[in-house]
Amino acid sequence: MRRSRSQNNQLVSIRQLVSRLFSVQVSGTSAATKPTVAVQSEIDAAYQLVSATWNPDAQMFKQLAQTYLDDPTATASFDQVAPGRGRAAYYRDAMVVFADTRLT
Incomplete structure:
Protein backbone atom coordinates (compact mmCIF):
# COMPACT_ATOMS: atom_id res chain seq x y z
CA MET A 1 0.00 0.00 0.00
CA ARG A 2 1.40 3.37 -1.01
CA ARG A 3 1.33 6.19 1.56
CA SER A 4 0.41 9.76 0.75
CA ARG A 5 2.85 12.59 1.39
CA SER A 6 0.71 13.61 4.38
CA GLN A 7 0.87 10.09 5.84
CA ASN A 8 4.63 9.98 5.36
CA ASN A 9 5.00 13.36 7.09
CA GLN A 10 2.85 12.12 9.96
CA LEU A 11 5.04 9.00 10.35
CA VAL A 12 8.17 11.15 10.40
CA SER A 13 6.57 13.36 13.07
CA ILE A 14 5.62 10.33 15.16
CA LEU A 21 10.12 11.10 24.48
CA PHE A 22 12.63 8.30 24.94
CA SER A 23 15.48 10.74 25.42
CA VAL A 24 13.63 11.81 28.56
CA GLN A 25 13.31 8.18 29.65
CA VAL A 26 17.04 7.66 29.28
CA SER A 27 17.60 10.45 31.77
CA GLY A 28 16.00 8.25 34.43
CA THR A 29 12.45 9.55 34.68
CA SER A 30 9.41 7.31 35.09
CA ALA A 31 6.34 8.02 32.99
CA ALA A 32 3.94 6.44 35.49
CA THR A 33 5.34 7.45 38.88
CA LYS A 34 7.01 10.76 38.00
CA PRO A 35 5.34 12.22 34.95
CA THR A 36 7.40 15.19 33.82
CA VAL A 37 6.29 18.23 31.89
CA ALA A 38 8.62 17.19 29.05
CA VAL A 39 7.08 13.72 28.79
CA GLN A 40 3.53 15.01 28.96
CA SER A 41 4.34 17.67 26.36
CA GLU A 42 5.46 14.94 23.95
CA ILE A 43 2.32 12.90 24.67
CA ASP A 44 0.23 16.01 24.05
CA ALA A 45 1.94 16.31 20.65
CA ALA A 46 1.10 12.65 19.99
CA TYR A 47 -2.50 13.27 21.01
CA GLN A 48 -2.67 16.19 18.57
CA LEU A 49 -1.41 13.91 15.76
CA VAL A 50 -4.00 11.27 16.65
CA SER A 51 -6.72 13.92 16.91
CA ALA A 52 -6.10 14.98 13.32
CA THR A 53 -7.95 11.84 12.21
CA TRP A 54 -9.78 10.68 15.35
CA ASN A 55 -10.90 12.33 18.58
CA PRO A 56 -10.43 9.75 21.36
CA ASP A 57 -11.76 10.27 24.86
CA ALA A 58 -9.67 9.23 27.88
CA GLN A 59 -10.73 5.58 27.79
CA MET A 60 -10.11 5.21 24.05
CA PHE A 61 -6.70 6.89 24.37
CA LYS A 62 -5.78 4.41 27.13
CA GLN A 63 -6.93 1.52 24.95
CA LEU A 64 -4.77 2.82 22.11
CA ALA A 65 -1.87 3.04 24.55
CA GLN A 66 -2.37 -0.59 25.57
CA THR A 67 -2.32 -1.74 21.94
CA TYR A 68 1.19 -0.34 21.62
CA LEU A 69 2.25 -2.76 24.32
CA ASP A 70 0.10 -5.74 23.28
CA ASP A 71 0.87 -5.67 19.56
CA PRO A 72 4.32 -7.17 18.89
CA THR A 73 4.60 -5.17 15.66
CA ALA A 74 4.00 -1.90 17.50
CA THR A 75 6.42 -2.87 20.25
CA ALA A 76 9.06 -3.70 17.64
CA SER A 77 8.47 -0.31 16.03
CA PHE A 78 9.24 1.47 19.31
CA ASP A 79 12.44 -0.54 19.65
CA GLN A 80 13.37 0.33 16.08
CA VAL A 81 12.97 4.07 16.68
CA ALA A 82 14.70 4.03 20.06
CA PRO A 83 16.41 0.73 20.92
CA GLY A 84 16.05 -0.33 24.54
CA ARG A 85 13.93 -2.38 26.84
CA GLY A 86 10.52 -1.29 28.02
CA ARG A 87 9.95 1.42 25.43
CA ALA A 88 6.36 0.43 24.60
CA ALA A 89 5.49 0.13 28.31
CA TYR A 90 6.98 3.54 29.01
CA TYR A 91 5.00 5.09 26.16
CA ARG A 92 1.81 3.38 27.33
CA ASP A 93 2.33 4.63 30.89
CA ALA A 94 2.89 8.18 29.66
CA MET A 95 -0.28 8.02 27.56
CA VAL A 96 -2.32 6.72 30.52
CA VAL A 97 -1.08 9.56 32.74
CA PHE A 98 -2.00 12.03 29.99
CA ALA A 99 -5.47 10.51 29.60
CA ASP A 100 -6.07 10.55 33.36
CA THR A 101 -4.89 14.13 33.83
CA ARG A 102 -5.84 15.87 30.61
CA LEU A 103 -8.73 13.99 29.01
CA THR A 104 -11.04 13.37 31.96
Missing part, protein backbone atom coordinates in the same frame (compact mmCIF):
# COMPACT_ATOMS: atom_id res chain seq x y z
CA ARG A 15 9.15 8.90 14.93
CA GLN A 16 10.66 12.23 15.97
CA LEU A 17 8.20 12.54 18.84
CA VAL A 18 8.93 9.00 20.08
CA SER A 19 12.65 9.66 19.85
CA ARG A 20 12.33 12.85 21.94
Whole structure:
Protein backbone atom coordinates (compact mmCIF):
# COMPACT_ATOMS: atom_id res chain seq x y z
CA MET A 1 0.00 0.00 0.00
CA ARG A 2 1.40 3.37 -1.01
CA ARG A 3 1.33 6.19 1.56
CA SER A 4 0.41 9.76 0.75
CA ARG A 5 2.85 12.59 1.39
CA SER A 6 0.71 13.61 4.38
CA GLN A 7 0.87 10.09 5.84
CA ASN A 8 4.63 9.98 5.36
CA ASN A 9 5.00 13.36 7.09
CA GLN A 10 2.85 12.12 9.96
CA LEU A 11 5.04 9.00 10.35
CA VAL A 12 8.17 11.15 10.40
CA SER A 13 6.57 13.36 13.07
CA ILE A 14 5.62 10.33 15.16
CA ARG A 15 9.15 8.90 14.93
CA GLN A 16 10.66 12.23 15.97
CA LEU A 17 8.20 12.54 18.84
CA VAL A 18 8.93 9.00 20.08
CA SER A 19 12.65 9.66 19.85
CA ARG A 20 12.33 12.85 21.94
CA LEU A 21 10.12 11.10 24.48
CA PHE A 22 12.63 8.30 24.94
CA SER A 23 15.48 10.74 25.42
CA VAL A 24 13.63 11.81 28.56
CA GLN A 25 13.31 8.18 29.65
CA VAL A 26 17.04 7.66 29.28
CA SER A 27 17.60 10.45 31.77
CA GLY A 28 16.00 8.25 34.43
CA THR A 29 12.45 9.55 34.68
CA SER A 30 9.41 7.31 35.09
CA ALA A 31 6.34 8.02 32.99
CA ALA A 32 3.94 6.44 35.49
CA THR A 33 5.34 7.45 38.88
CA LYS A 34 7.01 10.76 38.00
CA PRO A 35 5.34 12.22 34.95
CA THR A 36 7.40 15.19 33.82
CA VAL A 37 6.29 18.23 31.89
CA ALA A 38 8.62 17.19 29.05
CA VAL A 39 7.08 13.72 28.79
CA GLN A 40 3.53 15.01 28.96
CA SER A 41 4.34 17.67 26.36
CA GLU A 42 5.46 14.94 23.95
CA ILE A 43 2.32 12.90 24.67
CA ASP A 44 0.23 16.01 24.05
CA ALA A 45 1.94 16.31 20.65
CA ALA A 46 1.10 12.65 19.99
CA TYR A 47 -2.50 13.27 21.01
CA GLN A 48 -2.67 16.19 18.57
CA LEU A 49 -1.41 13.91 15.76
CA VAL A 50 -4.00 11.27 16.65
CA SER A 51 -6.72 13.92 16.91
CA ALA A 52 -6.10 14.98 13.32
CA THR A 53 -7.95 11.84 12.21
CA TRP A 54 -9.78 10.68 15.35
CA ASN A 55 -10.90 12.33 18.58
CA PRO A 56 -10.43 9.75 21.36
CA ASP A 57 -11.76 10.27 24.86
CA ALA A 58 -9.67 9.23 27.88
CA GLN A 59 -10.73 5.58 27.79
CA MET A 60 -10.11 5.21 24.05
CA PHE A 61 -6.70 6.89 24.37
CA LYS A 62 -5.78 4.41 27.13
CA GLN A 63 -6.93 1.52 24.95
CA LEU A 64 -4.77 2.82 22.11
CA ALA A 65 -1.87 3.04 24.55
CA GLN A 66 -2.37 -0.59 25.57
CA THR A 67 -2.32 -1.74 21.94
CA TYR A 68 1.19 -0.34 21.62
CA LEU A 69 2.25 -2.76 24.32
CA ASP A 70 0.10 -5.74 23.28
CA ASP A 71 0.87 -5.67 19.56
CA PRO A 72 4.32 -7.17 18.89
CA THR A 73 4.60 -5.17 15.66
CA ALA A 74 4.00 -1.90 17.50
CA THR A 75 6.42 -2.87 20.25
CA ALA A 76 9.06 -3.70 17.64
CA SER A 77 8.47 -0.31 16.03
CA PHE A 78 9.24 1.47 19.31
CA ASP A 79 12.44 -0.54 19.65
CA GLN A 80 13.37 0.33 16.08
CA VAL A 81 12.97 4.07 16.68
CA ALA A 82 14.70 4.03 20.06
CA PRO A 83 16.41 0.73 20.92
CA GLY A 84 16.05 -0.33 24.54
CA ARG A 85 13.93 -2.38 26.84
CA GLY A 86 10.52 -1.29 28.02
CA ARG A 87 9.95 1.42 25.43
CA ALA A 88 6.36 0.43 24.60
CA ALA A 89 5.49 0.13 28.31
CA TYR A 90 6.98 3.54 29.01
CA TYR A 91 5.00 5.09 26.16
CA ARG A 92 1.81 3.38 27.33
CA ASP A 93 2.33 4.63 30.89
CA ALA A 94 2.89 8.18 29.66
CA MET A 95 -0.28 8.02 27.56
CA VAL A 96 -2.32 6.72 30.52
CA VAL A 97 -1.08 9.56 32.74
CA PHE A 98 -2.00 12.03 29.99
CA ALA A 99 -5.47 10.51 29.60
CA ASP A 100 -6.07 10.55 33.36
CA THR A 101 -4.89 14.13 33.83
CA ARG A 102 -5.84 15.87 30.61
CA LEU A 103 -8.73 13.99 29.01
CA THR A 104 -11.04 13.37 31.96
